Amino acid sequence: MTFMFKAIDHIQLAAPKGSEDIARKFFKDILGFIEIEKPEALKKNGGVWFAFGNYQCHIGIEEPFSPAKKAHPAFEVENLEELKKHLITKGVDVIEDNKLPGAKRFYISDPFGNRLELLEWINK
Structure with missing residues (x-):
């Protein structure tokens, strides 16, 4: 092949119309992501973008x-147990899961019902 995949540039989650402030409260205020500005040509579509790490x-x-x-x-999270405690204090429901060998993990839902997996590899 003359091509190769390098990385995931971004992920996209869906939300209902008019939910940008709810997204900010969850992704920015609770998860600690940083809001980034959308390109001008895309602002008319609604939504909001966030960054964490790269x-x-x-x-x-x-x-x-x-x-x-x-x-x-x-x-992938560092200090998963601390994140879990933080989420619980913010009223976020945590669904435990121990089925992935070598990892601690749990699931949460964003305010719109989208499933999110949070994990920490034990021996990585």
């Missing part, structure tokens, strides 16, 4: 909206 998470408006209940991004 990655981006875009929240895009979808009508009609339907949350991703099974498909999901998985975020």
